[in-house]
Amino acid sequence: MAEPILAVSGLVKRFGGVVATDNVHFDVTRGEIHAVIGPNGAGKTTFVAQIAGQLRPDAGRIVFAGEDVTRLSGPQRSQRGLARSFQITSVFRDLSALANVALAIQAHAGHSFRLWRRADRDAALVEPARAVLADVGLAARAHVKSGNLAHGEQRQLEIAMALATRPKLLLLDEPTAGMGAEDSERMTAFLATLKSRYAMLLIEHDMNAVFALADRITVLVYGRAIATGTPEAIRGNDAVRAAYLGDDMPDRVA
């Protein structure tokens, strides 16, 4: 197997008595979509937050693109090509969709101690931002305040902001969260188009999306990775069925 883009080993995170991440070993290879599934409260978001650098693990090591990033800050990891999206939409609600994405572009366009020129007329930021918005299908909504976008559009903006940082690995925390069936399918189709360009760690509750997109699936229960394997292997895994999937499981790979 090729050298993984992300390799997590022995990761532990405790919140008081709760072990939210329990000695997890995990990797994502280049070009792969590795899905993480598990019941509510299994520790999926906590896991992603440690990889992206918002939370400090209590133990373990995170190696990204050959570099140990365990001690790096969130911004430093972003600069190295780790991008995350948030389960609960986290955008700049008072800024336009375009300005949201432009800010993400700006974060990766050198330092921001530029005190004089207007940022909103800076073609070096606005042009690439437009391109990313067009990519996710929000071009027509560029000037709408992001707080006024429909929920589905805000979810698209979430992804756009991650893409705008030109990442090597996307950490997507339930991109279809709160979406209706139709929007959800559209998002899944869009993520499929990204597959050739980015490696992804995909957290999803929508099993159709997971089985449509994932190359590998890891099942997290009470902070522990109880199984990792291809969608077929996971589907056939008794422990997984017992712990989590149950009736949710689609009979066929969608």
Added chain:
Amino acid sequence: MRATPRLVAIAICLIVLAIVPPVATAMGEPYYLRLFERIMIFAIAAISLDLILGYGGMVSFGHAAYLGIGGYAVAIFSYYGVGSGWVHFPVTIVGSALIALFIGAISLRTSGMYFIMITLAFTQMLYFLGVSLEEYGGDDGINTDRSGFAKLIDLYDPWTLYYFTFGWLLLCLLISWRLVNSRFGMVIRGAFSNETRMQAIGFPTYRYKLAAFAIAGAMCGVAGALLANITEFVTPEYMHWFRSGEIMVMVLLGGMGTLFGPLLGAAVFLLLEEVLKEVTQHWQIIFGPLFVILVLFARRGLWGLIPDREDRDG
């Protein structure tokens, strides 16, 4: 540019400020010069606080510290015979920025209530430092000469002093206008709006907030140096927490996170004080409720009450 009500308001404000000296002189009321100088100086202080408070969400409850630093820079250098404004103002700017860097470096590691309390505590320390420096008048304060600029600018000429202050106000407005719309300004505003997201997209927000804190300190320092020049007197009262509160009230009154709001806030605050003091010595009894009503009902202060063209919207 279309003449929106806000642009008209800005134009009126600036024109009024520009014609105060001839009008006051014609009316035989030189006192108005002093009043409007004070308004402009506190406007500078409020504009600088708004940079970090309104745009950056940093609730500094110790902003008066820099008034004191600017004031004492003028007074102490004058005391030792260095009367040059070419020294006073650069020292004020650099000194205020450095002290703000120090205070900011520590207080920006906290947030919320802790941030408010730490900024207050640092300013209280400076206040008591001022009180304890007997050499420079301690509690009683110290008289000072005005800054000299050779033959170029004579601050003992009332009109010159007035337009010198006005010039600084215009400069500060220009700087903060450019700043808040620049890349740097976007980082500061983004960090206020959603700091988690800012860090997730790759901004090390701390250093930018710290720089903004220092810039605001330097700007407020200039206000202090100007205040020393118009009053020819500096006391630790410049740094009293009450002052910090007043500057904050001016920002809230005029409109947080707006460019001209602080100027409007400073003007209305000081003019109301002037008028209400005629009615009662405890003028805050009247001002207080007015202020509360305004803050409750106008989120963006007085400035927010002036209509703007509608934002584009979905």
